[in-house]
Amino acid sequence: MADDDLEDALRRLGRQLDIPPGPSPADVAAAVRARLRPVPPARRSPALRYAVAIIAVLVTGVAVTVAVPPVRAAVLEFFRVGGVEIHDGPGPALPATPTLPRQTVDDLAEAQRLTGLRITAPEQLGPPDDIVVIERRVVSLVYRPTANRPAIQLDVFDGRLDPLFAKYLSIEGARQVDVGGATGWLLPGPHEVIYLDDEGRQRRESARLAATTLIWQRDVTTYRLEADLPPDQLIAIAASLPS
Amino acid sequence: MAGDLDAYEVLVARYSALARRTAVLLGAGADAEDVVQDSFVDAFGSLHRFRPGAPFRPWLLRIVVNRTKNLHRGRRWRLVLELRAGIEPDTVLDPEQLALDGLQRHALLGAIRSLPGSYQLAVTCRYFLDLSEEETARVLGWPRGSVKSRTSRALARLRARLVDAPAVSRPAPGTAAREAEERR
Numbered sequence: 001m002a003d004d005d006l007e008d009a010l011r012r013l014g015r016q017l018d019i020p021p022g023p024s025p026a027d028v029a030a031a032v033r034a035r036l037r038p039v040p041p042a043r044r045s046p047a048l049r050y051a052v053a054i055i056a057v058l059v060t061g062v063a064v065t066v067a068v069p070p071v072r073a074a075v076l077e078f079f080r081v082g083g084v085e086i087h088d089g090p091g092p093a094l095p096a097t098p099t100l101p102r103q104t105v106d107d108l109a110e111a112q113r114l115t116g117l118r119i120t121a122p123e124q125l126g127p128p129d130d131i132v133v134i135e136r137r138v139v140s141l142v143y144r145p146t147a148n149r150p151a152i153q154l155d156v157f158d159g160r161l162d163p164l165f166a167k168y169l170s171i172e173g174a175r176q177v178d179v180g181g182a183t184g185w186l187l188p189g190p191h192e193v194i195y196l197d198d199e200g201r202q203r204r205e206s207a208r209l210a211a212t213t214l215i216w217q218r219d220v221t222t223y224r225l226e227a228d229l230p231p232d233q234l235i236a237i238a239a240s241l242p243s
Numbered sequence: 244m245a246g247d248l249d250a251y252e253v254l255v256a257r258y259s260a261l262a263r264r265t266a267v268l269l270g271a272g273a274d275a276e277d278v279v280q281d282s283f284v285d286a287f288g289s290l291h292r293f294r295p296g297a298p299f300r301p302w303l304l305r306i307v308v309n310r311t312k313n314l315h316r317g318r319r320w321r322l323v324l325e326l327r328a329g330i331e332p333d334t335v336l337d338p339e340q341l342a343l344d345g346l347q348r349h350a351l352l353g354a355i356r357s358l359p360g361s362y363q364l365a366v367t368c369r370y371f372l373d374l375s376e377e378e379t380a381r382v383l384g385w386p387r388g389s390v391k392s393r394t395s396r397a398l399a400r401l402r403a404r405l406v407d408a409p410a411v412s413r414p415a416p417g418t419a420a421r422e423a424e425e426r427r
Contacts, residue, residue, distance in 0.1 A: 003398060003402075006402060006405075007370065007398070009351060010351070010366065010371075011370050013348060013351055013352065013370075014371035014373075016326055016327055017268065017325065017371060018325040018326060018328070019263065019268075020267065022263050022276055025257070025259040026256055028279060028280065028283070029252040029253070029255040029256040029259065030252070032252070032255045032280055032283040032284055033248055033251070033255075036248060036284060036287055037248060
């Protein structure tokens, strides 16, 4: 038997070996955590089973700074993002164009009609220059740059933030802020947003602007505001969104 | 420090299946769950000593392997390689092919069990845990050259054992040349 054939046969055999099922990855993780530091019992979320998929996405494009505590830095180093490794330094280039079906609509009312979402424009900005509906789940309000301000984009996602997303934002160095009563997170660089649609399925959206981003949730809708603006201005714009 | 624990939880979730597979194959049996947990707890404790950029996988599995071996301290330690019951075929095959595959599986497994323990370990790491040579060296604590030589010797012995097995259809290397020579 040729070597290649034998090695293939061995790998096939490996896949057929009996490994009795054990506790789920989430349960193992919870058990290990409990031993490292006991936590109150009411805490555990079933969303941890998404952890493996999520973490890879969350740290895309965010530079790991020298100031990150050693343990966290060590753990961040371990993650591979679908073949892209996390390095100390600037994040990977943003994807060129999203491949999801998108259509440009003329006004907010039509975007509302297509998605069932309540779409309003921040009062501080006024009506957007372009409105793009993506797969009937995301509406992007695009503001082209003017003399007074850079390009701004507000994305509205039909879904709640995946609970784990909040947890791992802290790893990325996101800063928690208040957005008109709701909790928001400020992110310094490009990233993805993971949200759960109304059927509880995970959805992802990538950043398109290399800018500061503010993410917040209101009821069952998630928002992302991207602009090369100081954080307090982003927060003000976000807070000016009619409720 | 909560952020560190959060991050580590994700790491544990990601590697728990592989850790379990390693423990089970190396004979942990009913203790596999404990071995896996203990290994992760252990690993966390020394995480601060970790060189940035160093891979986690072989480092974790080394802890798992050592803990599993220590389970049976004093007693003879061996790998546990068993086939699953009722294995589904990878592709649709005719019944004869299925039967041959079954024979080949058992023949191969039997041949592996007849190998010296270190050869079995090499085969397990390289082909059943899908570790690279480098990773295998780290996990088993062997020089890389030993991984290489033990693996290739294992393959040679397996090949020799399987020549007699019913499902092998390819002629041994050199047969064609020999037959051509004899015809002249």
